[in-house]
Amino acid sequence: MNPLNKIKEEQKSRVKNIRAYKFALKQAYRDKLFNKKEGETWREYDARYSEWKKSVPPSDSREFRHWHIAYCEVRGRTRDQIEKPHESNKPSESMILKYKEKILKELKEWRDLLEDIAI
Numbered sequence: 001m002n003p004l005n006k007i008k009e010e011q012k013s014r015v016k017n018i019r020a021y022k023f024a025l026k027q028a029y030r031d032k033l034f035n036k037k038e039g040e041t042w043r044e045y046d047a048r049y050s051e052w053k054k055s056v057p058p059s060d061s062r063e064f065r066h067w068h069i070a071y072c073e074v075r076g077r078t079r080d081q082i083e084k085p086h087e088s089n090k091p092s093e094s095m096i097l098k099y100k101e102k103i104l105k106e107l108k109e110w111r112d113l114l115e116d117i118a119i
Helices: 003-030 042-055 061-074 093-118
Strands: none
Touching: 003 061, 003 093, 061 093
16 A cells, blocks of 8 residues: 555544544533532542543544644645644654654655566
């Protein structure tokens, strides 16, 4: 399978997790799950919050953002076409570079494999 298609499928599953997490978080706030109950210690409150956190899918929106930027840049998009972040919300260049190197390595291996098959 083309590595770019594989990454796109992984991104789709990450988005599902992010949406599920956001929905669960909003629902928890609507249900007032995070309000500290009278007589409840902070340790009990933290334990209750930790239990809730374990029950929902993890949100990896930060990882998704950096994979998305790396994927788009490998495909030829400029950073301005991908996103225009606020000055205080810049992406991590080291994470993007790490993901781009991984994508390019997978692409090179895939192309080498195709060349070997064609010979």
